[in-house]
Amino acid sequence: MVDWQRTVAGDTDASETSSVSVTGLSKAYGPDGALRALDDFTLEFPAGQCTVLLGPSGCGKTTVLRSIAGLITPDSGRITIGATTAFDAASGKYDPPEKRRLGMVFQSYALWPHLSVAENIGYPLAATGMPKAIIRSKVEAMLDWVGLSGMGGRFVHELSGGQQQRVSLGRAVVGNPRAILFDEPLSNLDARLRERMRIELLGLRQRTPFTSIYVTHDQLEAMTLGDKIVVMRAGKIEQVGTPEDVYKRPRTRFAADFMGIPNLIEGSIRAIQPDGFIVDTVLGTLLTRGWRDDWNIGERCTVALRPTLITFSADRQGEAPSGRVIRSVFQGTSTIHMIDVAGTAITLESFSDERHADGATVAVGPINGAVFALLAD
Amino acid sequence: MSMARRARGGVLRPARALLDWDYAIFTMIAAVAAIMVSYPAVLVLLRSISTEDIGSPLTFEWLRALVDSSRSREALVNTAIYTAGSSALAMALGVGLAFLSTRTDVPGGRLLGLLAILPILVPPFILVVGWVALADPNAGLINIAASWLMGERTVLVDINTMSGLIWMTGLFLAPYVYLLVAAGFRNCDPSMEEAARVSGASRLRLLRTVILPLQRPALLAALLLVVVMSAGDFIIPSTVGLKARIYMLPSLIWQNSSTFPARPGLAAAQSMLLVVIGLICIFFQRRALQRGGRYTLLGGKGVGITAFPLGRMRYPLATLALLFALCSSLLPVLSVSMMAFMRFWAPYAMTLENLTLRNFRYVLFEYPKVWPSAQNSLLLAVLGATLCVLLAVILAWYFIRMRGRFAGLIEYAMVIPLGIPGIALGVGILSLWILVPGGIYGTLWILLLAYVTAHIPVAIQFVGSALHRIHNDLEDASRICGRSLLGTLRRINLPLMRPALIGCWLLTYVVILREISLVILLYNPSTIVLSVGLMDIWGSGFYPELAVYSLLLLVLGLVPVLLFGRFARFTAD
Secondary structure (H helix, E strand, O other): OOOHHHHHHOOOOOOOOOEEEEEEEEEEEOOOOOOEEEEEEEEEOOOEEEEEEEEEOOOHHHHHHHHHOOOOOOOOEEEEEEEEEEEEEEOOEEEOHHHHHOEEEEEOOOOOOOOOOHHHHHHHHHOOOOHHHHHHHHHHHHHHHOOOOOOOEEEHHHOHHHHHHHHHHHHHHHHHOOOEEOOOOOOOHHHHHHHHHHHHHHHHHOOOOOOEEEEEEEEHHHHHHOOEEEEEEEOOOEEOOOHHHHHOOOOHHHHHHOOOOOOEEEEEEEEEEEEEEEEEOEEEHHHHHEOOOOOOOOEEEEEEOOHHHHHHHHHHHHOOOEEEEEEEEOOOOOOEEEEOOOOOEEEEEOOOOOOOOOOEEEEEOOOOOOOOEOOOO | HHHHHOOOOOOOOOOHHHHHHHHHHHHHHHHHOOOHHHHHHHHHHHHHOOOOOOOOOOOOOOHEEEEHOOHHHHHHHHHHHHHHHHHHHHHHHHHHHHHHHHHHHHOOOOHHHHHHHHHHHHHHHHHHHHHHHHHHOOOOOOHHHHHHOOOOOOOOOOOOOOOHHHHHHHHHHHHHHHHHHHHHOOOOOHHHHHHHHHHOHHHHHHHHHHHHHHOHHOOOOOOHHHHHHHHHOOHHHHHHHOOOOOOHHHHHHHHHHOOOOHHHHHHHHHHHHHHHHHHHHHHHHHHHHHHHHHHHOOOOOOOOOOOOOOOOHHHHHHHHHHHHHHHHHHHHHHHHHHOOOEOOOOOHHOOOOHEEEHHHHHHHHHHHHHHHHHHHHHHHHHHHHHHHHHHHHHHHHHHHHHHOHHHHHHHOOOOHHHHOOOHHHHHHHHHHHHOOOOOOOOOHHHHHHHHHHHHHHHHHHHHHHHHOOOHHHHHHHHHHHOOOHHHHHHHHHHHHHHHHHHHHHHHHHHHHOOOOOOOOOOOOOOHHHHHHHHHHHHOOOHHHHHHHHHHHHHHHHHHHHHHHHOOOOOOOO
């Protein structure tokens, strides 16, 4: 495989991958700005890293991306790409998209049906007025890089969905952009292809780190691809962190829910320890950690329990809390059990073959060494 | 784009000011276009209440004359009968052919569909001359054949009657109904029909409860369109209609403005009546089409839709449909062609000795008016079609992509010409430019202006639907790849819209070439065009020359269509 930055940009031209920084971005729609799509959004996108904006539809993640691209003009705030200010509402500075030297991969691929694959990929180069011979060699290298060697003469409709997505990626990368924007690029692919493209994208990024800003609503995509995950809600940042942080310790109920944790149970702080907080819940005392430190003993709080960190057994011993099995659902690698513990429905996921009849009474508790997420709200 | 809109007000912003230029230019062109299409209606109204040219004292004399003059009253009644009859016939033919060709197992359904829209390419004048040749009480082929069969002189059909006029107009309008309705029939969502069938509906019940109700907006839109078109139709009422002494509003408007004693005020009042009826119809037609939005079925590919079996009626119905389809295109063209080779045209002239090429020689090489008017016609048709397409691209971009502040209003204004019959539009345009000394009155430019004004609404529909098909992302991607707005328009939008643009150009070209009513009041001897020349020859009554002349018009219209038709897309759905 070829290193695209060397073959494409040439040795003399150093990689232009830049950081992007967004400060105080706001955007409202509708009469009198009733609908706030983006509310004072500030974030640093470090050079060479992949930052994933994660959230449900309407959370403002696409607005951020399109503002950076220059396709939307925010109402206020500043966008800096590398050393240049691309947008500043205060000074009236606005660079149109074509001046920002970015690449973008669209959910719809946005490949031009009247151009061949090679012409699609070479389009950003042609727009700079580069000589045809150089464009040809760079496009060849790019085709090679995305694994489509020899397909340059084809037209878009002759390619499969995955191949189209690769052309789209090639086009985004070929102009040696300062950052590449991904707008839910994999959500039009079927599940298996999505997984393969995800791994491929990861491989490409490992070989040549480029600044990427990636928008998705799929937490699995966010986990695998992101160096940093930004969970968004209603135009604001809910939580920023590494994939592990966000997965293991969601900061809020919203983040926990969005990261797929069904069990949000009430409790009260029992003790404060150096390695976390001990919380009293219906499942007994649990060791928890969160992002807030100013808890008082006895304060009400909410704990998020991942279903895989809870276990159950038939023999009830000691004072372990007990529950009644509502139903069990076999789903392949694991089985989901819904259990009623003192009026609270708890979902747990087990990888063993242990089964209990609906209505059976079982003992429920955390697995050994489990640390749960103490939510801030 | 929103970025441009937000730039107005507040601090002067250098980078955005640049974008504002694009926006300002587009807005200006759109505003000028809106004025262009709306002033004729206003001026028709003004002229109808002015004693002399606009600016003179106001009067109700002309409005009163509308009902007081017996000729005018007669024309009102005739126009009403004519409109009702030909609209009903056009609807029956159009909907019937559309249903047969798309939803039944009729043999040759595709051919039938093609034949149903073919007449759009045939100038209505061919239809007129062709049906005179077929159904003239004395020399019509049908009557000659009937007399020969019966052994005595028999008049089976007479084109010089109200029913003859209605017959021709119905045939002429049926393809427009077909176009509006067939797409809807074809694009039915099969799952909706399957759901009805599974719920226990028989085929007939399915037709009554699902298929037809879903087409209601399209049917209503088609009906209103043919009402406007037939009420304002000029050619048939002022050729066969005048010959049969059946007066209608459009032909009276012409007579009142151009024959002695001219009464332009009364002509304006009569135009005003047509404009009011037309605008009301167009208002409701738009509303029907907009409401049709909720009936729009996406994803319908016409696969698996219920085909209605016709059973024993299959072949009889196919024959009947074919006959109707032939009546509006091939049959008239054939009879006109036959007429063109005859030395003179009379019942006893249908013999081999009477065949001649003299008419061709005369019309093409000796008749002095032919080549100058052909030159004018071609120049105007090419320029007019090009201008229409260009303007439509700019306006469609303004409405759809820029979504300027006045986009909604201007977009609405741009359909006005659809409701104004050609002759009334001519009255409106004339009323303004006659007042401008040294203006375009009496030049080719006033004809060009009239053509562009009349045909811009359809061009916008065409180009707009093509632009709607282009996903925003395709343009955004090009911008991010480093092309400016204009570069994107040139490299991405125009190539992607090319088939629709060519289709739009060809259609506009063909329609301009045949247009008579629009320019009959605006031309003068130095700016005469081919189609108006037809009216002159009609007046002289020499039919074989008329036949050659109208064939020339047909051929000039067809040449570019045959040459470039395969690069074009003609549907504006």
